[in-house]
Amino acid sequence: MYEFEFVKPTTLADAIAALGAEEAQALGGGQTLIPTMKQRLAAPAVLVSLTGIEEMKGVSIGDGIITIGGATPHAVVAEAVAGAYPALAALAGNIGDPAVRNRGTIGGSLANNDPSACYPAAALASGATVVTSNREIAADDYFQGMFTTALEDGEIVTAVRFPVPEVASYRKFEQPASRFALVGVFVAKYPEGVRVAVTGASEEGVFRWTEAEAALSVEFSPDALEGLNVSPEGMIGDLHGTAEYRAHLVKVMTKRAVAACIG
Amino acid sequence: MTEVTMTVNGKLMRGEVEGRTLLVSFLRDQLGLTGTHVGCDTSQCGACVVHVDGKAVKSCTMLALEADGAEVATIEGQADADGSLNVIQQAFQDHHGLQCGFCTPGMVMSAAALLKENPKPTEDEIRHYLEGNICRCTGYHNIVKAILAASGQEAAAIAAE
Numbered sequence: 001m002y003e004f005e006f007v008k009p010t011t012l013a014d015a016i017a018a019l020g021a022e023e024a025q026a027l028g029g030g031q032t033l034i035p036t037m038k039q040r041l042a043a044p045a046v047l048v049s050l051t052g053i054e055e056m057k058g059v060s061i062g063d064g065i066i067t068i069g070g071a072t073p074h075a076v077v078a079e080a081v082a083g084a085y086p087a088l089a090a091l092a093g094n095i096g097d098p099a100v101r102n103r104g105t106i107g108g109s110l111a112n113n114d115p116s117a118c119y120p121a122a123a124l125a126s127g128a129t130v131v132t133s134n135r136e137i138a139a140d141d142y143f144q145g146m147f148t149t150a151l152e153d154g155e156i157v158t159a160v161r162f163p164v165p166e167v168a169s170y171r172k173f174e175q176p177a178s179r180f181a182l183v184g185v186f187v188a189k190y191p192e193g194v195r196v197a198v199t200g201a202s203e204e205g206v207f208r209w210t211e212a213e214a215a216l217s218v219e220f221s222p223d224a225l226e227g228l229n230v231s232p233e234g235m236i237g238d239l240h241g242t243a244e245y246r247a248h249l250v251k252v253m254t255k256r257a258v259a260a261c262i263g
Numbered sequence: 264m265t266e267v268t269m270t271v272n273g274k275l276m277r278g279e280v281e282g283r284t285l286l287v288s289f290l291r292d293q294l295g296l297t298g299t300h301v302g303c304d305t306s307q308c309g310a311c312v313v314h315v316d317g318k319a320v321k322s323c324t325m326l327a328l329e330a331d332g333a334e335v336a337t338i339e340g341q342a343d344a345d346g347s348l349n350v351i352q353q354a355f356q357d358h359h360g361l362q363c364g365f366c367t368p369g370m371v372m373s374a375a376a377l378l379k380e381n382p383k384p385t386e387d388e389i390r391h392y393l394e395g396n397i398c399r400c401t402g403y404h405n406i407v408k409a410i411l412a413a414s415g416q417e418a419a420a421i422a423a424e
Binding site for chain 2: 001002003004005006008030031034035037038047049051075096097098099100102103177178179
């Protein structure tokens, strides 16, 4: 890792100021960024830790909305929303491993937008709102492709607001070495309709499977997906699975998620 | 260089580190606490697991400066006050929960974190909790037995997988 200047502000205002420096980068729990820096794929001059900012930590639940501070670790989310949004709790409680969940944060995951990360699927399927240091961004506008988001330089994910669905489920087919999703599908049923978000599969990162949403909004059962197929075009193909395999898994995991919702 | 201060196994420790100094490097190279191992250096293997403010973390994937002011527990602080092995360590010895021993510090620290959260875990819960700890000798079976025994449960009955 190249040397950098480390700063750990205790307020959001100080963090925003620190991120104004040349080549500055925000650090959440570091579970992706530190390995990336070790490989010298990232080399910020200034690293601004967000873990000391109390106003960005914690979970509040009310009026059908769950608000999670951007610097809240996965392990805390898993425990805090177990009653209010069990599918989200289950997702958070199955990211990486226990030690990773004690450090990694929701804001860090969403800012990084790894194409195989779990949280982007939850945020997109829930129609969440990403709250940043200067605006609010709808999940539909936030995710803009692999490792790409609507965030601008120096913009911090301060919180994420999830509308609580009637029922939801996340099914992850794990890549067994990394435990990232080979394909993960989050299905969430709201009064306005069903939303289906897929991670791990596409070269474009997390995406909504709109044909499945339409079919499931008419009939919420695995059978409603029978006639649908996902094209392998644009799917990730690598040593862990071909594009065709991932395309197939999208449908399989969606069916399993729906079955889990109604079972 | 920046001064860093943390309580390690109950003792207040100070040192000078760079921004990029990892917690595991500080523990091993500056404090001489070489019980915490670096296996993969990519946060996969868990040989470097220590507790920071009571939570298991991978010390190869945390900066030393992030632990400034924290309470850190390492394998060196696990023995009982009289120097005898604690319940988990003793169970690892009794059930031969190690082969080469390289992963053992991380296994013991993860086991300690698990039993604090869940004093009577099932075999499945133990195996799930150890997902981030890799034993390249594939000694998992006896490790799971040791943790079952350390939690006061019958360990003899579990079948090999």
